[in-house]
Amino acid sequence: MDAAHGSMTLRTLDETAMLGRALAEVLARGDLVLLRGEVGAGKTTLVRAVARGLGIADPIVSPTYLLAQRYQGRHPLLHIDAYRLSGADDEELGLLLDDAPDAVTMVEWPDALSAGLPPAQMAITIEILDSRERLLRFTSRPSRLTDLERHLGDLRDRYVHAAAERGGDT
Template structure:
Protein backbone atom coordinates (compact mmCIF):
# COMPACT_ATOMS: atom_id res chain seq x y z
CA UNK A 1 0.00 0.00 0.00
CA UNK A 2 1.27 3.46 -0.87
CA UNK A 3 0.70 6.90 0.58
CA UNK A 4 1.82 10.06 -1.19
CA UNK A 5 1.10 12.50 1.63
CA UNK A 6 -0.11 12.85 5.21
CA UNK A 7 -3.79 12.97 4.19
CA UNK A 8 -3.51 9.64 2.34
CA UNK A 9 -1.69 8.08 5.31
CA UNK A 10 -4.49 9.22 7.64
CA UNK A 11 -7.10 7.87 5.19
CA UNK A 12 -5.30 4.53 5.14
CA UNK A 13 -5.26 4.52 8.93
CA UNK A 14 -8.98 5.30 9.00
CA UNK A 15 -9.66 2.31 6.73
CA UNK A 16 -7.61 0.11 9.07
CA UNK A 17 -9.34 1.49 12.17
CA UNK A 18 -12.79 0.74 10.75
CA UNK A 19 -11.87 -2.97 10.52
CA UNK A 20 -10.48 -3.33 14.04
CA UNK A 21 -12.11 -5.37 16.80
CA UNK A 22 -11.56 -5.59 20.54
CA UNK A 23 -8.32 -7.40 21.29
CA UNK A 24 -6.55 -6.46 18.05
CA UNK A 25 -2.87 -5.55 18.43
CA UNK A 26 -0.95 -3.57 15.81
CA UNK A 27 2.83 -3.17 15.85
CA UNK A 28 3.99 -0.14 13.85
CA UNK A 29 7.59 -0.14 12.69
CA UNK A 30 9.57 2.41 10.73
CA UNK A 31 12.31 4.97 11.08
CA UNK A 32 11.90 8.13 13.11
CA UNK A 33 9.47 10.37 11.21
CA UNK A 34 8.16 7.52 9.05
CA UNK A 35 4.54 8.27 9.99
CA UNK A 36 3.70 5.89 12.82
CA UNK A 37 1.82 8.51 14.86
CA UNK A 38 0.19 9.92 11.72
CA UNK A 39 -1.11 6.46 10.82
CA UNK A 40 -2.37 6.11 14.39
CA UNK A 41 -4.33 9.37 13.98
CA UNK A 42 -6.17 7.73 11.08
CA UNK A 43 -6.71 4.52 13.04
CA UNK A 44 -8.26 6.63 15.80
CA UNK A 45 -10.62 8.26 13.29
CA UNK A 46 -11.66 4.78 12.15
CA UNK A 47 -12.40 3.97 15.80
CA UNK A 48 -14.55 7.15 16.03
CA UNK A 49 -12.21 8.81 18.52
CA UNK A 50 -12.69 12.56 18.76
CA UNK A 51 -9.66 13.44 20.89
CA UNK A 52 -6.43 14.76 19.39
CA UNK A 53 -3.88 11.96 19.04
CA UNK A 54 -0.42 12.76 20.34
CA UNK A 55 2.75 10.71 20.30
CA UNK A 56 3.15 8.73 23.52
CA UNK A 57 6.96 8.99 23.35
CA UNK A 58 7.39 10.49 26.81
CA UNK A 59 4.29 9.11 28.49
CA UNK A 60 4.79 5.59 27.04
CA UNK A 61 0.99 5.00 26.94
CA UNK A 62 -1.95 7.17 25.92
CA UNK A 63 -5.54 5.96 26.20
CA UNK A 64 -8.46 7.20 24.08
CA UNK A 65 -12.18 6.39 24.09
CA UNK A 66 -14.16 5.74 20.93
CA UNK A 67 -16.11 2.88 19.36
CA UNK A 68 -13.45 0.81 21.12
CA UNK A 69 -10.79 2.02 23.54
CA UNK A 70 -7.43 2.73 21.90
CA UNK A 71 -4.24 2.05 23.82
CA UNK A 72 -1.41 3.84 22.01
CA UNK A 73 2.02 2.76 23.23
CA UNK A 74 5.52 3.86 22.29
CA UNK A 75 8.00 1.33 23.64
CA UNK A 76 11.13 2.95 22.20
CA UNK A 77 12.13 4.40 25.56
CA UNK A 78 11.63 1.20 27.55
CA UNK A 79 14.16 -0.61 25.37
CA UNK A 80 15.14 -3.95 26.81
CA UNK A 81 12.90 -3.63 29.87
CA UNK A 82 9.31 -4.41 28.81
CA UNK A 83 8.55 -5.17 32.47
CA UNK A 84 8.75 -1.44 33.19
CA UNK A 85 5.11 -1.23 32.04
CA UNK A 86 2.43 -3.84 32.57
CA UNK A 87 1.69 -4.77 28.96
CA UNK A 88 -0.99 -7.21 30.07
CA UNK A 89 -3.16 -4.22 30.99
CA UNK A 90 -3.25 -3.18 27.32
CA UNK A 91 -3.01 -6.38 25.27
CA UNK A 92 -5.90 -8.50 23.98
CA UNK A 93 -8.56 -6.90 26.17
CA UNK A 94 -11.58 -4.75 25.47
CA UNK A 95 -9.76 -2.32 23.21
CA UNK A 96 -7.30 -1.98 20.36
CA UNK A 97 -3.58 -1.70 21.07
CA UNK A 98 -1.21 0.17 18.74
CA UNK A 99 2.46 -0.23 19.65
CA UNK A 100 5.03 2.05 18.04
CA UNK A 101 8.51 0.50 17.96
CA UNK A 102 6.91 -2.82 18.94
CA UNK A 103 9.66 -4.71 17.14
CA UNK A 104 11.78 -3.93 20.22
CA UNK A 105 9.55 -6.20 22.31
CA UNK A 106 10.28 -9.87 22.54
CA UNK A 107 8.01 -11.72 20.13
CA UNK A 108 7.06 -14.03 22.98
CA UNK A 109 5.09 -11.18 24.58
CA UNK A 110 2.67 -11.08 21.65
CA UNK A 111 0.74 -14.02 20.22
CA UNK A 112 -1.54 -12.66 17.46
CA UNK A 113 -0.68 -9.27 16.05
CA UNK A 114 -0.40 -7.32 12.83
CA UNK A 115 2.90 -5.64 11.98
CA UNK A 116 2.65 -2.57 9.77
CA UNK A 117 6.01 -1.54 8.33
CA UNK A 118 6.17 2.07 7.15
CA UNK A 119 9.03 2.99 4.84
CA UNK A 120 9.89 6.43 3.48
CA UNK A 121 10.25 6.42 -0.30
CA UNK A 122 10.78 9.01 -3.01
CA UNK A 123 6.99 9.23 -3.56
CA UNK A 124 5.91 9.25 0.11
CA UNK A 125 5.37 6.12 2.19
CA UNK A 126 5.18 2.41 1.43
CA UNK A 127 3.26 0.26 3.92
CA UNK A 128 3.46 -3.49 4.19
CA UNK A 129 1.30 -5.70 6.39
CA UNK A 130 2.63 -8.81 8.12
CA UNK A 131 0.17 -11.07 9.92
CA UNK A 132 1.23 -13.08 12.97
CA UNK A 133 -1.80 -15.25 13.74
CA UNK A 134 -5.29 -16.13 12.48
CA UNK A 135 -7.07 -12.91 13.48
CA UNK A 136 -4.32 -10.72 12.08
CA UNK A 137 -4.41 -12.67 8.79
CA UNK A 138 -8.16 -12.03 8.54
CA UNK A 139 -7.48 -8.36 9.28
CA UNK A 140 -4.92 -8.15 6.45
CA UNK A 141 -7.49 -9.58 4.03
CA UNK A 142 -10.17 -7.14 5.23
CA UNK A 143 -7.83 -4.16 4.89
CA UNK A 144 -6.44 -5.14 1.49
CA UNK A 145 -9.82 -6.00 0.00
CA UNK A 146 -11.87 -3.34 1.75
CA UNK A 147 -14.46 -5.77 3.09
CA UNK A 148 -16.29 -5.50 6.39
Protein backbone atom coordinates in the same frame (compact mmCIF):
# COMPACT_ATOMS: atom_id res chain seq x y z
CA MET B 1 -0.73 -17.53 12.74
CA ASP B 2 -0.69 -18.17 9.00
CA ALA B 3 1.00 -15.03 7.75
CA ALA B 4 0.15 -13.15 4.60
CA HIS B 5 2.00 -10.14 3.29
CA GLY B 6 0.84 -7.05 1.47
CA SER B 7 2.13 -3.59 0.68
CA MET B 8 0.93 -0.21 -0.47
CA THR B 9 2.37 3.22 -1.13
CA LEU B 10 0.88 6.30 0.51
CA ARG B 11 1.47 9.67 -1.13
CA THR B 12 -0.80 12.02 0.81
CA LEU B 13 -2.28 12.54 4.25
CA ASP B 14 -5.70 11.86 2.70
CA GLU B 15 -4.48 8.40 1.69
CA THR B 16 -3.16 7.85 5.22
CA ALA B 17 -6.55 8.91 6.63
CA MET B 18 -8.27 6.48 4.26
CA LEU B 19 -5.99 3.65 5.39
CA GLY B 20 -6.66 4.57 9.03
CA ARG B 21 -10.42 4.36 8.47
CA ALA B 22 -10.03 0.98 6.77
CA LEU B 23 -7.83 -0.34 9.58
CA ALA B 24 -10.37 0.90 12.14
CA GLU B 25 -13.00 -1.25 10.41
CA VAL B 26 -10.78 -4.34 10.42
CA LEU B 27 -9.28 -4.11 13.91
CA ALA B 28 -11.13 -5.39 16.98
CA ARG B 29 -10.80 -5.20 20.76
CA GLY B 30 -7.80 -7.21 21.88
CA ASP B 31 -5.90 -6.76 18.60
CA LEU B 32 -2.21 -5.91 18.79
CA VAL B 33 -0.63 -3.99 15.89
CA LEU B 34 3.15 -3.54 15.73
CA LEU B 35 4.43 -0.42 13.95
CA ARG B 36 8.01 -0.29 12.72
CA GLY B 37 9.84 2.47 10.87
CA GLU B 38 12.51 5.04 11.43
CA VAL B 39 11.92 8.35 13.19
CA GLY B 40 9.62 10.48 11.03
CA ALA B 41 8.28 7.56 8.99
CA GLY B 42 4.68 8.26 10.02
CA LYS B 43 3.91 5.74 12.75
CA THR B 44 2.11 8.27 14.97
CA THR B 45 0.37 9.75 11.91
CA LEU B 46 -1.02 6.29 11.13
CA VAL B 47 -2.14 5.81 14.76
CA ARG B 48 -3.88 9.20 14.53
CA ALA B 49 -5.66 8.08 11.34
CA VAL B 50 -6.83 4.85 13.00
CA ALA B 51 -8.02 6.86 16.01
CA ARG B 52 -10.12 9.08 13.74
CA GLY B 53 -11.55 5.95 12.14
CA LEU B 54 -12.50 4.72 15.62
CA GLY B 55 -14.33 8.01 16.26
CA ILE B 56 -11.70 9.44 18.60
CA ALA B 57 -11.56 13.24 18.34
CA ASP B 58 -8.88 13.77 21.03
CA PRO B 59 -5.48 15.02 19.89
CA ILE B 60 -3.22 12.02 19.28
CA VAL B 61 0.42 12.65 20.06
CA SER B 62 3.35 10.30 20.38
CA PRO B 63 3.42 9.04 23.97
CA THR B 64 7.24 8.78 23.97
CA TYR B 65 7.58 10.26 27.46
CA LEU B 66 4.35 8.79 28.85
CA LEU B 67 5.05 5.43 27.15
CA ALA B 68 1.32 4.74 26.75
CA GLN B 69 -1.89 6.66 26.19
CA ARG B 70 -5.45 5.30 26.16
CA TYR B 71 -8.28 6.87 24.16
CA GLN B 72 -12.03 6.10 24.09
CA GLY B 73 -13.78 5.52 20.78
CA ARG B 74 -15.93 2.86 19.14
CA HIS B 75 -13.20 0.55 20.48
CA PRO B 76 -10.72 1.82 23.06
CA LEU B 77 -7.29 2.56 21.58
CA LEU B 78 -4.10 1.94 23.54
CA HIS B 79 -1.12 3.71 21.93
CA ILE B 80 2.28 2.58 23.22
CA ASP B 81 5.59 4.13 22.21
CA ALA B 82 8.45 1.91 23.36
CA TYR B 83 11.19 4.09 21.83
CA ARG B 84 12.79 4.89 25.19
CA LEU B 85 12.56 1.35 26.51
CA SER B 86 15.19 -1.29 26.12
CA GLY B 87 14.45 -4.79 27.29
CA ALA B 88 11.44 -3.74 29.38
CA ASP B 89 11.04 -6.00 32.38
CA ASP B 90 7.95 -8.15 32.81
CA GLU B 91 6.38 -5.88 35.43
CA GLU B 92 6.79 -2.74 33.33
CA LEU B 93 5.45 -4.51 30.25
CA GLY B 94 2.54 -5.91 32.24
CA LEU B 95 1.58 -2.42 33.39
CA LEU B 96 1.69 -1.11 29.82
CA LEU B 97 -0.46 -3.96 28.54
CA ASP B 98 -3.03 -4.02 31.37
CA ASP B 99 -5.64 -2.40 29.10
CA ALA B 100 -4.71 -4.36 25.96
CA PRO B 101 -7.36 -7.13 26.14
CA ASP B 102 -10.13 -4.52 25.94
CA ALA B 103 -8.50 -2.23 23.37
CA VAL B 104 -6.99 -2.02 19.94
CA THR B 105 -3.32 -1.73 20.90
CA MET B 106 -0.83 -0.07 18.56
CA VAL B 107 2.84 -0.28 19.55
CA GLU B 108 5.50 1.95 18.03
CA TRP B 109 9.07 0.63 18.32
CA PRO B 110 7.88 -2.85 19.38
CA ASP B 111 11.32 -4.45 19.17
CA ALA B 112 12.15 -2.97 22.58
CA LEU B 113 9.30 -5.10 23.97
CA SER B 114 9.07 -8.02 21.58
CA ALA B 115 10.30 -10.64 24.03
CA GLY B 116 7.27 -10.08 26.25
CA LEU B 117 4.59 -9.04 23.79
CA PRO B 118 1.65 -11.33 23.09
CA PRO B 119 1.21 -12.47 19.47
CA ALA B 120 0.36 -9.59 17.14
CA GLN B 121 -2.59 -9.67 14.75
CA MET B 122 -0.81 -7.30 12.37
CA ALA B 123 2.64 -5.83 11.83
CA ILE B 124 3.17 -2.75 9.67
CA THR B 125 6.59 -1.53 8.58
CA ILE B 126 6.73 2.00 7.18
CA GLU B 127 9.59 2.93 4.87
CA ILE B 128 10.31 6.52 3.84
CA LEU B 129 10.60 6.71 0.04
CA ASP B 130 10.88 10.50 -0.14
CA SER B 131 9.58 13.54 1.75
CA ARG B 132 5.95 12.63 0.98
CA GLU B 133 5.84 8.97 -0.07
CA ARG B 134 5.76 6.03 2.31
CA LEU B 135 5.86 2.32 1.51
CA LEU B 136 3.88 0.25 4.01
CA ARG B 137 4.44 -3.48 4.34
CA PHE B 138 1.79 -5.52 6.16
CA THR B 139 2.00 -8.94 7.77
CA SER B 140 -1.22 -10.44 9.08
CA ARG B 141 -3.64 -13.32 8.71
CA PRO B 142 -4.81 -13.68 5.09
CA SER B 143 -8.42 -12.91 6.08
CA ARG B 144 -7.37 -9.64 7.74
CA LEU B 145 -5.51 -8.42 4.67
CA THR B 146 -8.45 -9.39 2.46
CA ASP B 147 -10.81 -7.43 4.74
CA LEU B 148 -8.43 -4.45 4.71
CA GLU B 149 -8.24 -4.48 0.90
CA ARG B 150 -12.06 -4.65 0.68
CA HIS B 151 -12.52 -1.70 3.05
CA LEU B 152 -9.87 0.32 1.22
CA GLY B 153 -11.62 -0.39 -2.09
CA ASP B 154 -14.98 0.71 -0.66
CA LEU B 155 -13.46 3.93 0.70
CA ARG B 156 -11.68 4.69 -2.59
CA ASP B 157 -14.93 4.15 -4.50
CA ARG B 158 -16.76 6.58 -2.20
CA TYR B 159 -13.90 9.11 -2.49
CA VAL B 160 -13.89 8.93 -6.30
CA HIS B 161 -17.71 9.19 -6.41
CA ALA B 162 -17.75 12.21 -4.04
CA ALA B 163 -14.98 13.94 -6.01
CA ALA B 164 -16.86 13.37 -9.27
CA GLU B 165 -20.04 14.84 -7.75
CA ARG B 166 -18.06 17.93 -6.69
CA GLY B 167 -16.54 18.14 -10.15
CA GLY B 168 -13.06 17.72 -8.68
CA ASP B 169 -10.12 15.52 -9.41
CA THR B 170 -9.55 12.24 -7.61
